[in-house]
Amino acid sequence: MKSIIIALFLLAPLFVSAQIKSGPMLGYSDMKEVLIWVQTEKAAQVSIRYWEKGHKTKHQTDPIKTEKAQAFIARIIADEVSMGKKYVYEVLVDGKKINVDYPLEFQTQELWQWRKDPPAFSFIFGTCNYVNETETDRPGRPYGGADEVYAAMHAKKPDFMLWGGDNFYYREPDYTRTGMIHRNNHTRSAKAMQPLLANVHHYAIWDDHDFGPNDSDRSFPMKYTSLEMFKMYWGNPNYIFPNEGITGKFQWADVEFFLMDDRWFRAPNEINDHNKDYWGQKQMTWLLDALSSSKASFKIIVNGGQVVSPAKILENMANYEAERTLLLKELKNRNIPGVLFLTGDRHISDLNKLNRPGTYPLYDLTVSPMTAGKSDAFKQDYNETLVEGTLITERAFSKIEVSGPLKDRILNITLYNVKGDVLWTKAIKSTELK
Structure with a gap:
């Protein structure tokens, strides 16, 4: 006994x-x-x-x-x-x-306003996170890998992590509420991910694979269940349109992050109409108004797909001509300083810089994938906006550090491979984006 x-x-x-x-x-x-x-x-x-x-x-x-x-x-x-x-x-x-x-x-965040310069901080940005599951993966070589990336990200000691979409991948058996819960559970419970989850604050958007099927759009019949899952499994502070998508906003120190939804209002890619919806009028109006009233040193727009590149390939915003033209026009007309983009989806990483006559250039940092399969670049990716030496076709993540006095903040981007080795760095000053 x-x-x-x-x-x-x-x-x-x-x-x-x-x-x-x-x-x-x-x-x-x-x-x-x-x-x-x-x-x-x-x-x-x-x-x-x-x-x-x-x-x-x-x-x-x-x-x-x-x-x-x-x-x-x-x-x-x-x-x-x-x-x-x-x-x-x-x-x-x-x-x-x-x-x-x-x-x-x-x-907790610091109260610095009206007292001193904002604190320095850092965050991790990554997209396209595929966790293998034998019974639902496609036959052949596993699509996911490089679980060591979670430890490498954790070792960089960021204040928070920003998940830029395709944070997991729904498979064919997953398109019921039960299936969606299973997919979220399976990815979230990956053992290698747990220390990162537990010690770094997390914010997220979605893209097609964690919204629905590949290249999914506003017609996806289970999008309200997808929205329910997102709100259950992520910890964002707000939703601008409570029952329509995951659009949101948060602030860390003097930087504001605009979390965009490129799926909920999106017209099908196949529609041959340059006026077709990408973010949609409601979301575009909110974004432009929120940017106009923002006093942030950097205004970071986080989106599933590339915005700045003019390459009309795959699901880049360039395929949605009217909205992209309106966005670029209004950013200039409203004289909104400090804007840059963080994007994913492409399974390549690069930095695009769009020079604009009469105003500052727009940067778009694409980081993809973390653990999903790698891809090759298209010849259209090598265009006038690509910053030389930044296009990488291996799994990667980025760390972004913001520092300096309020009137001269510096945003330093470092791209790492999955082991945490530096691939390239780029510094952008807030004074350059005015």
Whole structure:
């Protein structure tokens, strides 16, 4: 009997640990609250205990019950926090602490306005993340790989990560609510990803593969279920059109990020009409108005597909002539400074620079893929906007660092391979974008 009791005691921590299916993952960070996401294996009560780093006073959130209808997900708000602090945290499932073999820390944003120059910060940007699954992958060589990229990104110690679309890939069996939950679960629970999820804040947009099928558009019949999944599995702070797509916005220090949806309102690629919708009028109006009122040093527009390149290939915005022309015209007419783009989709990485008469150039950084299959460039990619030496056809991610005084901020881009080795760097000054 004694040996049985000892065996049960030794197994208890393993039983508790098995309650976590994926996460914890850090969502948005603001000055007064932080979102923490946790998914359990089955119904459970989940809470977060946290304390300021170096201090002893502990806070604990009220428990949230996870349920099958919501994929056993808990979205927990830590709201007893102070501005500009770092916190240690732990996850409790049914009142018991979950033990993990890596640190658990989050941070709040700093109140710097009217007091001093904005703080320096950094973030990771990447797209096209494919996690293999034998029974649903296409036969032959696995499409996904390079799981070491998650550790390489984590090692760069960014403040947050920005996922630029195709963050996972729906497969043919996935086009039911049950299938979509399975795909999200399968990707999110990848073991190599967990330390990155737990210690870096995460923001996201989607592109075609995590919205629906390849090259999907506004006609996709399950787009409302896709939207439900996005809101369940990501931790963005807001949605501009609550029941129409994932458009949103957030700020970190003096930089604002405009999270665009290039799927929800998009007309089919096959329509032969240069006036066809890309973002759509409603989303375009919001973007231009939000940019016009922004005082940010850099106004970063995050989009699934390339915007600046004039190459009319694949799903580049250049194929949607009227909207791209309107966007470029209004950015100039409204005299909006500091705009640049972060994009993905292409399975190549490059930097495009569009010189515009009478105003500053527009940059578009494309980073793709992280773990999905690589691709070759088209001859049209080698056009007048391509910055020499930046086109890369291997798996990659970028780290972007923002530093310097408010009136002379510098945005430094570094592109890395999946091992974390530097491929190229580029610095852009806020004074250049005026």
